Amino acid sequence: APPSPPPTTPAAAAGGIDRTALPIAEPAPQRYTELDARNAKAPERFTVSAPKGAPNVVIVLIDDVGFGGPSTFGGPIRTPTMDTLAQGGLRFNNFHTTALCSPTRNALKTGRNHHTVNTGSIMETATAFPGNTGQNPNSVAPLAEMLRLNGYSTGAFGKWHETAAWETSVSGPFDRWPTHQGFDRFYGFIGGETDQWYPLIYDGLIKVEPPKMENYHFTVDMTNQAINWVKAQQSMTPDKPFFVYYAPGATHAPHHVPKEWADRYKGQFDKGWDQVRIETLERQKKLGVVPANTQLAPRPKELAAWDSLPADQRRLFARQAEVFAGFLEHTDNEIGRFQQALADIGELDNTVFIYIAGDNGTSAEGGFVGMYNEMTYFNGVAEKVEDLIPLIDKWGSPETFPHMSAGWAVAFDTPFSWTKQVASDFGGTRNGMVIHWPQGIKQPGSLRNQFSHVIDIAPTILEAAGLPEPKSVNGVVQTPIEGTSLLYAFKDANAPERHTTQYFEMFGNRAIYSGGWFARTIHRAPWQTTNLPPLTADVWEIYDVRSDFSLTKNLAADQGAKLKEMQALFMKEAEKYHVLPIDDRTIERTNAALAGRPDVLGTRTSLTLYEGMQGMLENTFMNIKNRSSKITAELQIPTGRVSGAILSQGGRFGGWSLYVKDGRPAYTYNFLGMARYTVASPQALPPGPVTITLDFVYDGGGVGKGGKATLMVNGKAVAEGRIEKTQPNIFSADETADVGIDNQTPVAEGIGIGAETRFTGHINKVTLDVGPAK
Numbered sequence: 001a002p003p004s005p006p007p008t009t010p011a012a013a014a015g016g017i018d019r020t021a022l023p024i025a026e027p028a029p030q031r032y033t034e035l036d037a038r039n040a041k042a043p044e045r046f047t048v049s050a051p052k053g054a055p056n057v058v059i060v061l062i063d064d065v066g067f068g069g070p071s072t073f074g075g076p077i078r079t080p081t082m083d084t085l086a087q088g089g090l091r092f093n094n095f096h097t098t099a100l101c102s103p104t105r106n107a108l109k110t111g112r113n114h115h116t117v118n119t120g121s122i123m124e125t126a127t128a129f130p131g132n133t134g135q136n137p138n139s140v141a142p143l144a145e146m147l148r149l150n151g152y153s154t155g156a157f158g159k160w161h162e163t164a165a166w167e168t169s170v171s172g173p174f175d176r177w178p179t180h181q182g183f184d185r186f187y188g189f190i191g192g193e194t195d196q197w198y199p200l201i202y203d204g205l206i207k208v209e210p211p212k213m214e215n216y217h218f219t220v221d222m223t224n225q226a227i228n229w230v231k232a233q234q235s236m237t238p239d240k241p242f243f244v245y246y247a248p249g250a251t252h253a254p255h256h257v258p259k260e261w262a263d264r265y266k267g268q269f270d271k272g273w274d275q276v277r278i279e280t281l282e283r284q285k286k287l288g289v290v291p292a293n294t295q296l297a298p299r300p301k302e303l304a305a306w307d308s309l310p311a312d313q314r315r316l317f318a319r320q321a322e323v324f325a326g327f328l329e330h331t332d333n334e335i336g337r338f339q340q341a342l343a344d345i346g347e348l349d350n351t352v353f354i355y356i357a358g359d360n361g362t363s364a365e366g367g368f369v370g371m372y373n374e375m376t377y378f379n380g381v382a383e384k385v386e387d388l389i390p391l392i393d394k395w396g397s398p399e400t401f402p403h404m405s406a407g408w409a410v411a412f413d414t415p416f417s418w419t420k421q422v423a424s425d426f427g428g429t430r431n432g433m434v435i436h437w438p439q440g441i442k443q444p445g446s447l448r449n450q451f452s453h454v455i456d457i458a459p460t461i462l463e464a465a466g467l468p469e470p471k472s473v474n475g476v477v478q479t480p481i482e483g484t485s486l487l488y489a490f491k492d493a494n495a496p497e498r499h500t501t502q503y504f505e506m507f508g509n510r511a512i513y514s515g516g517w518f519a520r521t522i523h524r525a526p527w528q529t530t531n532l533p534p535l536t537a538d539v540w541e542i543y544d545v546r547s548d549f550s551l552t553k554n555l556a557a558d559q560g561a562k563l564k565e566m567q568a569l570f571m572k573e574a575e576k577y578h579v580l581p582i583d584d585r586t587i588e589r590t591n592a593a594l595a596g597r598p599d600v601l602g603t604r605t606s607l608t609l610y611e612g613m614q615g616m617l618e619n620t621f622m623n624i625k626n627r628s629s630k631i632t633a634e635l636q637i638p639t640g641r642v643s644g645a646i647l648s649q650g651g652r653f654g655g656w657s658l659y660v661k662d663g664r665p666a667y668t669y670n671f672l673g674m675a676r677y678t679v680a681s682p683q684a685l686p687p688g689p690v691t692i693t694l695d696f697v698y699d700g701g702g703v704g705k706g707g708k709a710t711l712m713v714n715g716k717a718v719a720e721g722r723i724e725k726t727q728p729n730i731f732s733a734d735e736t737a738d739v740g741i742d743n744q745t746p747v748a749e750g751i752g753i754g755a756e757t758r759f760t761g762h763i764n765k766v767t768l769d770v771g772p773a774k
């Protein structure tokens, strides 16, 4: 009998498949009446494949570098890979981010405003309000998921920082981890930053050790992973396009870079940040990436003039910039290796390669003198310049966790005034961007100056791939994409801009762009966390950005009516996208209870831990800060010398550890790597079962105070001592709590590093009890 006709859907009948509902619906299997398979014809197999000729997609997103950093946009830092891509592609000089990390990333990955995906700010400062909950909704499937369900292979490498803080434990949920957000493959770190020499790495959902290699560096490691993945994917399935999201830890703090890369800039920043700004603007004009009439916007008045600084401080600050510059060039070089790998397998020409130099402006979080250990910023501890000067030759090495002084942030945001976190200044939001796509861009080497925003990237890629915006994904009706495809501008430098209105908001700094006008208010400087003015007292300014690239002529006095109209437009957009109510709390928002976000431990005051539990991130671990605590470890001590970590949290740059060294139990509290307080037993532990207790009695009277630590063996005190001060807010973004080992860098000295710190006895269990928060 002849086969029955295949059933058809309306789209299939129209000759195509319907990609507006993902996953693409499989046709109903046909029914047969024939008994013998020899007499029947099998139907064509249903497979999902990308549209014919759909390009590969690469998005490179550098961290924490602004408009005036890379040479491609006139900056003093050599980015030859970006330069080469720009020569073969397009430079966009009016591209904007959100002024902060997770918000930019989530907007980039979804094509929606950051508040629409509940990422008003970073994961660590999510609140209870819509727009800020920290959990991206099912009604927004990320671009990676759209591409995956349309036949792409998808891989993410490097920084993530999009998983809700309380969803980073072994208990999940894992919905917002990369491999459940559309990526087949993930190799990188889940939080906001990581030590580049001793990183915390996940392969998918599994924590893995970095490979053993000489002079290990995370950017090199992740690049190797990305190259290997793409080559293997193309080897196996050359007809299947790939999507790679490549987001290095660089150039966020810690500014960890091989010394030889920093040394390439020896002496080049001795001229200081004011002169670097002047020279950068000259180069920007010569390159044509800023208009010829562009003025240098003033340096914020709180930051020192270079000429006013004493010689030893200039020496320190110059080295900080050398290290930062080396870090960026090293990163660009790794991106070059990745790009070359695509060229080597013949895939570069059909790849939409998007290189975004910065998820926000350059970071001023280093404060006025920079930081040997960036964790001092999150703990509100001021570092003294006289303590930093002796570290000049170690800056960027594994012994430091550094961030440069804010003066350089302004310089690497030339020609603007402000920096990262300031959503109401282009120094916070305007980032250099290059798109390279030989098969799709016919005017290589030219500039595009239409206003664009990070939410425009996802729709650009959909259009380039010939894919419709899905109306429904995984059974959930989708919130429409809010960005505007930039493909129109690929073809025509003079095309009228299509993304005509955009709000900006971050911790109270707010602004609106509309049709060439920019109205804004600077509510707070990045270093201002207390004594902020009420939001109602903020003064607004207005600029005509068609003639004033760098926002130097406030027209509020002449343009009162226009300013009013723009402020009203801001409120309208802010209401529409869940920007309201505005929340300018910074430090308080890092506290889950005060901010109103979930906390895995909640009000629990006791946590029982077992051998093998390791890699516990700080947001999903018992908070021992600003209160008394007690560790009770039930151990089995073997005969012979026992050693290693029993329970630790944090590492070289802050944390605490209960451990055994040379057979003797000890406790070390490491205050930001600046002071170590150790309480150690003079006697070795006897073999057999033993209970070790560390009782810490907090002084109280505020946060970050000291306390008394008593070490006990089988209930008898064996040592006691003062812990003079404690860290009030955070130990580490990447150094975890571990049982029976101290992963990455160690808290205590003298017990080795990494696997060497493994406890050689047996741990039955460890209980961690805390007193009421004080």
Ligand SMILES: Cc1cc(=O)oc2cc(OS(=O)(=O)O)ccc12
Pocket: 100, 101, 102, 122, 124, 125, 161, 192, 193, 252, 378, 590, 730, 732, 733
């Ligand atoms: C550990 C941590 C705590 C926090 O409150 O904010 C962060 C912000 C970070 O930089 S960003 O990712 O560029 O915003 C990195 C890490 C943290």
